[in-house]
Amino acid sequence: MSTVAAPLTLERPAAPPPTPGVTRGWGERLSAYAYIAPFFVIFAVFGLFPFAFTFYVALFDWNPIGDQVFIGADNFTRMLGDPRFWNAAGNTVSIWALSTVPQLLLALVLAHVLNHARLRFALFFRMSMLVPYITSVAATAIVFAQLFDRDYGLLNWLLGLVGVAPVDFVQSTWGSHVLIATMVTWRWFGYTTLLYLASLQAVPRAVYEAAAIDGAGAWQQFRHITVPSLRPVIIFTVVTSTIGGLQIFTEPLLIATGAPLTCGAVRQCQTLTLFLYEQGFGEFAFGYGSAIGVALFVMIVVIAAINYLLSARIRADR
Amino acid sequence: MTLRSHLLPAVAALALVAAACTPGGGGGGGGGDGKSFEFWSFAAINQKASVDAYKQKHPDIDIKLTEVGTSTETAQALTTALAGGKVPDLVLIQGDNLPKFVEQPQNFVDLRTLGADDIKGDYLDWVMTQSIAKDGEVLGIPTDVGGMAVAYRTDLFAAAGLPTDPEAVSALWPTWDAFIETGKRYKQATGKAFTDNAATSVFYQAVNQVSAKYYDKDRKLVYDSNPEVKAAFDLGIKAATAGITAGQSSFESAWSAGMAQGQYAAVSAPSWMLNTIRSTAPDTNGKWNIAKIPGGAGNWGGSYLAIPKRAKNPQAAWDYIKEMQSPAGQLEHFGRSGALPSTPSVYQDAKLAESKDPFFSNAPTGKIYTDALLELKPFYIGPDSATIGQEFLNSITNVEQSGGNPATAWDDAVRNIKTAIGK
Numbered sequence: 106m107s108t109v110a111a112p113l114t115l116e117r118p119a120a121p122p123p124t125p126g127v128t129r130g131w132g133e134r135l136s137a138y139a140y141i142a143p144f145f146v147i148f149a150v151f152g153l154f155p156f157a158f159t160f161y162v163a164l165f166d167w168n169p170i171g172d173q174v175f176i177g178a179d180n181f182t183r184m185l186g187d188p189r190f191w192n193a194a195g196n197t198v199s200i201w202a203l204s205t206v207p208q209l210l211l212a213l214v215l216a217h218v219l220n221h222a223r224l225r226f227a228l229f230f231r232m233s234m235l236v237p238y239i240t241s242v243a244a245t246a247i248v249f250a251q252l253f254d255r256d257y258g259l260l261n262w263l264l265g266l267v268g269v270a271p272v273d274f275v276q277s278t279w280g281s282h283v284l285i286a287t288m289v290t291w292r293w294f295g296y297t298t299l300l301y302l303a304s305l306q307a308v309p310r311a312v313y314e315a316a317a318i319d320g321a322g323a324w325q326q327f328r329h330i331t332v333p334s335l336r337p338v339i340i341f342t343v344v345t346s347t348i349g350g351l352q353i354f355t356e357p358l359l360i361a362t363g364a365p366l367t368c369g370a371v372r373q374c375q376t377l378t379l380f381l382y383e384q385g386f387g388e389f390a391f392g393y394g395s396a397i398g399v400a401l402f403v404m405i406v407v408i409a410a411i412n413y414l415l416s417a418r419i420r421a422d423r
Numbered sequence: 424m425t426l427r428s429h430l431l432p433a434v435a436a437l438a439l440v441a442a443a444c445t446p447g448g449g450g451g452g453g454g455g456d457g458k459s460f461e462f463w464s465f466a467a468i469n470q471k472a473s474v475d476a477y478k479q480k481h482p483d484i485d486i487k488l489t490e491v492g493t494s495t496e497t498a499q500a501l502t503t504a505l506a507g508g509k510v511p512d513l514v515l516i517q518g519d520n521l522p523k524f525v526e527q528p529q530n531f532v533d534l535r536t537l538g539a540d541d542i543k544g545d546y547l548d549w550v551m552t553q554s555i556a557k558d559g560e561v562l563g564i565p566t567d568v569g570g571m572a573v574a575y576r577t578d579l580f581a582a583a584g585l586p587t588d589p590e591a592v593s594a595l596w597p598t599w600d601a602f603i604e605t606g607k608r609y610k611q612a613t614g615k616a617f618t619d620n621a622a623t624s625v626f627y628q629a630v631n632q633v634s635a636k637y638y639d640k641d642r643k644l645v646y647d648s649n650p651e652v653k654a655a656f657d658l659g660i661k662a663a664t665a666g667i668t669a670g671q672s673s674f675e676s677a678w679s680a681g682m683a684q685g686q687y688a689a690v691s692a693p694s695w696m697l698n699t700i701r702s703t704a705p706d707t708n709g710k711w712n713i714a715k716i717p718g719g720a721g722n723w724g725g726s727y728l729a730i731p732k733r734a735k736n737p738q739a740a741w742d743y744i745k746e747m748q749s750p751a752g753q754l755e756h757f758g759r760s761g762a763l764p765s766t767p768s769v770y771q772d773a774k775l776a777e778s779k780d781p782f783f784s785n786a787p788t789g790k791i792y793t794d795a796l797l798e799l800k801p802f803y804i805g806p807d808s809a810t811i812g813q814e815f816l817n818s819i820t821n822v823e824q825s826g827g828n829p830a831t832a833w834d835d836a837v838r839n840i841k842t843a844i845g846k
Contacts, residue, residue, distance in 0.1 A: 169503070169507075170502055170524070187842060188842060256677060256680075257680065273825070277826075363672035363674060364672070370672075370817040370824065370825065371825060387499070388810070389523075
């Protein structure tokens with residue numbers, strides 16, 4: 106941009122001999138690169154190199170304290186035939202669906218309510234949305250593990266009051282998924298709400314007022330004004346929460362304390378990242394762990410590509 | 424509008440960070456001055472007491488003790504350090520984690536170069552054998568062993584109309600089947616669970632009483648064909664389906680809470696477990712006693728001290744091993760922590776043979792555990808033993824806690840093991 110601006114100035118005809126001007130142009134050009142260099146250097150060191158190295162390690166039977174044997178694509182073929190990989194993939198999708206759908210619906214409704222013109226203490230409610238988000242995952246996990254405990258948990262006590270047998274939320278498959286999804290929803294719904302709210306604030310209040318004058322009720326306003334105007338940001342949150350969902354790690358690691366790396370006796374809540382970690386840092390099969398990492402990367406890139414196409418389409422619609 | 428153009432690189436960057444992983448370094452401290460040394464241990468087994476005792480005798484030596492976490496976490500940290508980080512001068516490795524390191528002896532100092540041959544004979548032969556690599560390198564010196572027994576609550580036994588005297592209690596269960604029958608009697612009398620879980624309190628104990636475990640004498644894998652392993656597994660399943668367990672996996676927080684509240688009348692108790700019971704349920708002081716384990720002698724647990732190859736002060740670390748793990752040193756440590764020595768020459772010593780534990784109704788712990796060890800049939804522990812044991816345990820836990828089918832549990836476990844270890 107600077108290189109475009111400089112030649113357009115009126116001083117040009119009266120400019121000094123060409124040589125210094127050329128050097129200044131070079132300097133300006135280079136300085137632009139220098140300004141953006143830190144990001145790319147850091148990215149290369151902490152992003153690109155580890156990624157390329159992961160790809161490289163995935164081709165080996167890599168024992169960190171022993172031999173490194175080149176085995177080509179064996180780790181990948183083994184992974185595709187490994188029931189533990191598909192189990193982890195299934196768990197990841199299940200937990201993602203259980204956490205994303207309620208989370209986004211809740212956030213939509215909350216954003217709509219918080220955006221309401223006549224809400225009192227609106228700022229207080231808006232700020233309080235962020236409290237779960239800034240709470241540490243570990244603290245959240247401790248609290249939820251106690252609430253959902255089989256023998257001493259508040260939830261099972263409440264279920265007992267209405268005559269329902271206690272549910273073992275950690276040891277059962279669906280129970281553990283619900284527990285983890287609840288923790289994820291709890292942590293992220295406020296953040297998502299604020300994203301929606303920010304987008305809603307851009308909608309002129311006159312639109313709502315006009316709709317109200319035309320006789321549209323709260324539900325109709327929600328359906329015909331709030332949801333359509335949030336469409337791009339909804340796509341955005343679906344994609345980011347999908348990427349986040351593929352990377353769920355801490356919550357399952359923390360709830361099954363007896364068998365943390367498998368998240369339970371039969372891997373009932375082991376997610377892909379946890380499986381990666383188990384193979385890489387529990388079994389020290391670095392090659393196999395890296396292969397899982399590469400697979401995860403490919404999945405995330407595919408989802409990012411889908412997002413790119415979707416949002417391009419939304420833009421074209423407008 | 425910027426959404427689309429910015430998201431893809433941002434997403435890619437996120438993905439890279441998440442998907443890429445490289446080994447990290449670890450540790451710090453300790454120069455090559457030949458006097459100070461850095462020591463990694465796992466937490467909660469009172470190595471600090473040993474270190475303090477050593478410092479008292481040798482005030483000129485500076486020891487930096489790091490309690491890394493659990494035994495597994497310590498082994499993980501060690502692996503990472505060996506792979507390229509800063510290694511400690513001395514490290515404690517739990518018996519189950521040892522075989523993977525013994526397979527790669529190039530990472531450790533061969534202790535024969537420091538004089539291990541002179542003291543090798545002091546230790547239980549089968550314990551010492553575990554830390555000897557294929558070309559005879561001695562990689563670790565054993566610190567303690569885990570003789571087995573059953574700890575039981577005298578007050579709860581009395582309430583259920585069962586005997587409370589250790590002799591009489593031991594006589595209740597000469598076999599594991601009799602143990603399960605006693606559990607049913609207890610359950611009938613009180614309506615409460617008899618023991619914490621089937622996986623560790625029955626299966627892990629029984630599977631450590633065999634003559635060969637997951638490998639045979641020729642170090643070949645036999646976990647799926649060894650009838651002794653199958654028998655122990657069947658006992659675990661039998662206990663899991665008999666309704667006598669509380670279904671609480673050992674060392675989880677609910678397990679600890681249950682122990683403090685007296686939910687289990689009997690718990691498996693390898694010698695190191697006594698410290699766990701003491702610290703988990705301090706209010707139950709004096710309400711416990713210790714009976715013989717059903718089914719005969721066995722060993723569960725025990726640890727080794729090793730010196731990584733790149734240690735800065737191997738000699739200082741060796742001096743520590745030599746003094747603190749000598750028969751006299753281990754006997755002293757038994758007095759401090761209750762960890763059972765791996766040196767049989769002190770088993771007759773009055774300090775051990777006549778020791779009594781007031782927390783466990785003055786049970787003669789020294790005698791009980793050494794008796795359990797001396798009749799033991801040693802077996803080989805291999806690089807995949809820990810993984811195999813964990814899969815068997817998981818399968819039993821699945822039956823016990825998650826409604827898994829007991830009829831297919833064995834086949835499931837064997838299939839899972841084949842997937843996990845690839846053979």
